[in-house]
Amino acid sequence: xxxxxxxxxxxxxxxxxALENVSLxxxxxxxxxxxxxxxxxKSTFLRLVLKEERPTxxxxxxxxxxxxRLTNWKVPHLRRxxxxxxxxxxxxxxKNVYQNIAFALEVIGxxxxxxxxxxxxxxxxVGLEGKRERMPDELSGGEQQRVAMARAFVNRPTxxxxxxxxxxxxxxxxxxxMKVLDRINRTGTTVVMATHDxxxxxxxxxxxxxxxxxxxxxDQSRGVYGQAY
Amino acid sequence: MRAQxxxxxxxxxLRRNLxxxxxxxxxxxxxxxxxxxxxxxxxxxxxTRAYWQSRVQLSVYLCSSQAFSTECAKNGAVTQAEIAxxxxxxxxxxxxxxxxxxxxxxxxxxxxxxxxxANSPTLVKYTSQDQIPSSFEIKLRNTEADAGPVTNIVDGYxxxxxxxxDSSILNNFYKLLDGARTAVVIIAAFLLIAAILLVANTIRLxxxxxxxxxxxxxxxxxxxxxxxxxxxxxxxxxxxxxxLFATGxxxxxxxxxxxxxxxxxxYGVTLSSTxxxxxxxxxMITGLLICxxxxxxxxxxxxxx
Numbered sequence: 001x002x003x004x005x006x007x008x009x010x011x012x013x014x015x016x017x018a019l020e021n022v023s024l025x026x027x028x029x030x031x032x033x034x035x036x037x038x039x040x041x042k043s044t045f046l047r048l049v050l051k052e053e054r055p056t057x058x059x060x061x062x063x064x065x066x067x068x069r070l071t072n073w074k075v076p077h078l079r080r081x082x083x084x085x086x087x088x089x090x091x092x093x094x095k096n097v098y099q100n101i102a103f104a105l106e107v108i109g110x111x112x113x114x115x116x117x118x119x120x121x122x123x124x125x126v127g128l129e130g131k132r133e134r135m136p137d138e139l140s141g142g143e144q145q146r147v148a149m150a151r152a153f154v155n156r157p158t159x160x161x162x163x164x165x166x167x168x169x170x171x172x173x174x175x176x177x178m179k180v181l182d183r184i185n186r187t188g189t190t191v192v193m194a195t196h197d198x199x200x201x202x203x204x205x206x207x208x209x210x211x212x213x214x215x216x217x218x219d220q221s222r223g224v225y226g227q228a229y
Numbered sequence: 230m231r232a233q234x235x236x237x238x239x240x241x242x243l244r245r246n247l248x249x250x251x252x253x254x255x256x257x258x259x260x261x262x263x264x265x266x267x268x269x270x271x272x273x274x275x276x277t278r279a280y281w282q283s284r285v286q287l288s289v290y291l292c293s294s295q296a297f298s299t300e301c302a303k304n305g306a307v308t309q310a311e312i313a314x315x316x317x318x319x320x321x322x323x324x325x326x327x328x329x330x331x332x333x334x335x336x337x338x339x340x341x342x343x344x345x346x347a348n349s350p351t352l353v354k355y356t357s358q359d360q361i362p363s364s365f366e367i368k369l370r371n372t373e374a375d376a377g378p379v380t381n382i383v384d385g386y387x388x389x390x391x392x393x394x395d396s397s398i399l400n401n402f403y404k405l406l407d408g409a410r411t412a413v414v415i416i417a418a419f420l421l422i423a424a425i426l427l428v429a430n431t432i433r434l435x436x437x438x439x440x441x442x443x444x445x446x447x448x449x450x451x452x453x454x455x456x457x458x459x460x461x462x463x464x465x466x467x468x469x470x471x472x473l474f475a476t477g478x479x480x481x482x483x484x485x486x487x488x489x490x491x492x493x494x495x496y497g498v499t500l501s502s503t504x505x506x507x508x509x510x511x512x513m514i515t516g517l518l519i520c521x522x523x524x525x526x527x528x529x530x531x532x533x534x
Contacts, residue, residue, distance in 0.1 A: 080449070104449040
């Protein structure tokens with residue numbers, strides 16, 4: 001589903017590459033944690049998958065597409081197959097829960113009938129029944145993140161990227177968020193989650209890829225956050 | 230394509246940016262109406278020129294018993310033989326330059342004079358037929374090129390008091406109109422530049438105001454077209470509203486000003502409604518083109534995917 005082949009990314013005016021010779025494969029339906037300290041290249045990895053950045057060297061395939069051959073014209077179509085969740089939720093403050101989720105479908109031109117059908121379904125999936133009229137500032141951090149996940153998932157992407165989704169959320173609420181991500185993963189969606197949260201990684205026992213200074217230093221199935229011997 | 234969604238976004242953009250939008254509309258309105266005024270001037274000048282081109286004449290005034298010119302003082306009033314001679318010259322050697330040459334006798338000129346100054350009986354009362362010179366009214370084949378030479382030749386014939394080129398009188402009038410037109414077009418050009426900069430700025434502000442929405446749109450895979458269209462439509466709508474105001478101003482300019490100007494010149498050269506509509510359509514195309522293309526170029530810079 002995601003295939004990196006000797007990928008190096010160097011940002012202009014920076015000596016050390018943000019990613020260096022990274023080769024890895026994420027299969028369809030996998031759940032992968034991307035761990036490592038700040039500046040280790042986790043965000044760069046996610047941006048490369050979205051084609052927000054181009055690799056300096058190496059090839060990237062996402063959902064069967066060679067990103068180097070993908071014209072700018074086609075990038076939006078790639079992104080429709082990838083859902084994104086961020087630490088800071090990125091909801092529209094002037095739209096309620098339903099409108100925030102529907103927005104993602106409106107802007108890719110989905111018909112209204114379709115939107116009316118799928119948005120309530122996904123609201124139920126993330127556990128926000130009865131809160132569809134709430135505005136973002138009336139919701140807790142955990143609830144806002146659920147809205148963001150609903151928005152990322154409403155178009156049934158094949159890949160879900162999550163960049164520190166529990167970063168602004170207390171540990172108890174984080175468990176709920178992880179349950180939603182797990183539920184999304186069980187529908188066959190590949191999930192890649194960048195995180196600092198050791199407790200979560202340890203409890204989920206999923207594949208862990210650890211980055212350090214832009215290199216893969218560990219790739220372990222059923223791994224934990226810290227070094228395991 | 231969801232038109233409702235696009236127009237909702239456009240409405241939000243215009244409302245959030247209200248002051249800039251108003252400034253944009255005002256500048257577009259003024260620059261378009263000035264441009265239109267300039268074009269109306271051009272049309273007016275062209276029409277006037279065409280009108281006079283077919284009518285412009287050389288008036289060859291002959292000596293009367295009362296004439297003051299040196300030639301007349303020497304020889305006295307023009308004689309029948311001299312008139313016949315001039316007639317012959319005009320129909321002979323100068324034939325190639327002349328379309329027609331009509332002799333206007335003192336009696337005819339006097340009748341015409343009385344008619345033209347019917348409103349000033351005192352003037353007519355103290356003028357006698359003797360004082361009104363007879364003349365040849367010459368219509369030239371090519372006014373601009375031939376007026377000078379023909380004037381020089383005809384001026385030398387005995388019995389000729391003075392040759393007056395009608396177009397030299399009109400030239401001053403043309404200069405006035407041309408000057409006014411140039412001034413209006415230059416001002417319009419500057420304002421159009423201001424309008425372009427304002428459009429660019431408004432769209433940029435609008436894009437900045439909605440960077441949250443657009444970043445999410447890009448994230449969920451909205452096409453460039455979908456992300457940019459609301460901004461494009463926003464610029465075009467401001468342009469169209471500006472154009473509507475400009476249309477009102479142009480109708481007023483034509484109605485009150487140009488028509489008023491024309492009333493000073495009794496030889497009616499009126500601009501038709503077709504002329505006005507043509508100018509208004511040109512203004513609309515200019516407005517839409519400027520607003521649309523500027524928005525588009527600005528978006529390419531500030532809303533990259």
